[in-house]
Amino acid sequence: MFPDTLSLWLNMLTIAVLTFALANGAVSVVVASLAQQFLTIQVRSRKNILWVLAILPWFASLCVTICFTYKYYTTNPFDKSFDFAHWHHMASFNWQSWHGITLIIAAIIVIYVIGSKLWQLRKHSKELALLTDLSQPIADNVYQIEAPYVSAFTSGFTQKRCFVTDSLLAQTSQQEQAIIIAHEQAHAKHNDPLKKWLFSILAAFFIPTIGERLKLHMTLAMEQDADNAVINEQRDSTAVASTLVKVARLNAQQTPVCNNELVANFGAQVLEQRVYFLLGQLNLKPANKYVTTALIIATLLLCLSSIDALHHFIETVFNH
Amino acid sequence: MKLGELEKLVLHYLWNQKSSDVKQVFTHFERIRGGSLNTYQSTLDRLYKKDLLAREKVGHAFQYRAKIERHELIGQLIKSVTSDFMADDDSSLVAAFSSLSKDFNAEQLDKLEQLIDAQRQKLQQDT
Numbered sequence: 001m002f003p004d005t006l007s008l009w010l011n012m013l014t015i016a017v018l019t020f021a022l023a024n025g026a027v028s029v030v031v032a033s034l035a036q037q038f039l040t041i042q043v044r045s046r047k048n049i050l051w052v053l054a055i056l057p058w059f060a061s062l063c064v065t066i067c068f069t070y071k072y073y074t075t076n077p078f079d080k081s082f083d084f085a086h087w088h089h090m091a092s093f094n095w096q097s098w099h100g101i102t103l104i105i106a107a108i109i110v111i112y113v114i115g116s117k118l119w120q121l122r123k124h125s126k127e128l129a130l131l132t133d134l135s136q137p138i139a140d141n142v143y144q145i146e147a148p149y150v151s152a153f154t155s156g157f158t159q160k161r162c163f164v165t166d167s168l169l170a171q172t173s174q175q176e177q178a179i180i181i182a183h184e185q186a187h188a189k190h191n192d193p194l195k196k197w198l199f200s201i202l203a204a205f206f207i208p209t210i211g212e213r214l215k216l217h218m219t220l221a222m223e224q225d226a227d228n229a230v231i232n233e234q235r236d237s238t239a240v241a242s243t244l245v246k247v248a249r250l251n252a253q254q255t256p257v258c259n260n261e262l263v264a265n266f267g268a269q270v271l272e273q274r275v276y277f278l279l280g281q282l283n284l285k286p287a288n289k290y291v292t293t294a295l296i297i298a299t300l301l302l303c304l305s306s307i308d309a310l311h312h313f314i315e316t317v318f319n320h
Numbered sequence: 321m322k323l324g325e326l327e328k329l330v331l332h333y334l335w336n337q338k339s340s341d342v343k344q345v346f347t348h349f350e351r352i353r354g355g356s357l358n359t360y361q362s363t364l365d366r367l368y369k370k371d372l373l374a375r376e377k378v379g380h381a382f383q384y385r386a387k388i389e390r391h392e393l394i395g396q397l398i399k400s401v402t403s404d405f406m407a408d409d410d411s412s413l414v415a416a417f418s419s420l421s422k423d424f425n426a427e428q429l430d431k432l433e434q435l436i437d438a439q440r441q442k443l444q445q446d447t
Binding site for chain 1: 328393397398425428433435440443
């Protein structure tokens with residue numbers, strides 16, 4: 001047992017972890033059942049919804065923990081508004097109970113995910129610095145890499161750099177090169193490498209299938225947004241689409257080069273959707289704000305109303 | 321991993337040579353850009369510590385060689401820098417999103433090209 005204040009904090013963390021697990025499950029069900037519907041939503045709205053879904057478990061944890069703590073400090077017996085936020089031992093915490101085990105497992109997962117992402121970032125930064133050293137600048141923040149591979153990608157958080165291989169430049173026309181570089185510069189302008197990395201951290205807390213699905217949708221949305229930026233520069237959308245197909249064809253002749261949360265690259269990914277999008281064949285609609293708000297509120301209510309019951313249910317099986 | 325100017329030059333030199341000891345490196349660069357034997361020794365040491373060079377002792381001196389060819393190094397860097405966002409073994413995900421799959425065959429690409437051509441013609445007719 002611990003002094004009251006420490007016990008209070010540890011109980012709050014347990015509530016946060018339980019809420020996170022519940023909200024995570026709820027979001028996973030939404031993603032698993034409505035993932036195809038996301039494709040009918042406009043790009044910017046879709047990106048926002050994906051961020052909301054990825055952040056929702058953290059937000060729910062925070063809100064529910066605040067409610068439970070408020071209830072603990074509220075002694076007014078006539079205040080029934082927070083009766084559901086009941087945790088019957090806020091002032092005592094025993095490490096040798098399921099609460100302690102839950103906190104330890106949660107801490108291990110958080111440390112592992114954050115640690116592995118930071119290690120990946122460090123390795124990536126070193127490799128990127130070396131790649132920059134072995135490249136030639138050809139325009140502002142655009143580098144040419146001498147390599148027999150067809151590739152174009154953008155990386156870097158503060159100093160964003162676009163890389164294009166000389167093989168890709170050699171096999172494309174000037175118009176196509178301009179499209180590829182404009183696309184990469186759009187990624188740099190949108191801070192996509194940083195956002196992709198942050199999103200991958202949030203997605204890592206979901207079960208792998210759901211996490212990968214969320215990342216795939218975010219990748220598609222980022223690529224479509226970058227394609228949109230190229231069209232907005234008064235470029236012909238069919239030219240952008242045919243460049244995409246050409247790069248995909250060139251990519252197919254080699255090991256595909258794509259897919260890292262620290263980079264954003266041209267071609268290869270989610271091709272069909274991007275081509276249909278560029279040709280205006282997708283009837284994209286803005287996200288329904290009411291449905292989105294209802295989803296957030298429903299998740300919060302589900303967590304708020306279930307934590308006490310879940311607490312008691314677990315304690316019918318495990319040591320209190 | 322950041323490479324200094326001299327490190328880059330020495331690495332490029334060793335990519336063009338089979339192997340060299342510090343004296344050969346020094347002799348080559350002394351004419352071009354000066355510097356002392358120690359400068360080149362520490363440059364070779366740094367490249368070795370960065371795992372870009374291999375070395376073996378021949379007599380009293382180390383013979384240095386590039387551990388990896390330039391195009392191989394760049395290929396590895398590109399692959400490493402651009403990999404990992406999606407789990408490659410997660411085929412269930414790709415199957416679930418077949419319309420988003422990155423694995424396109426020539427026939428599917430032909431189909432997309434035809435679609436683009438049709439759209440182009442339609443736009444030309446409209447204008």
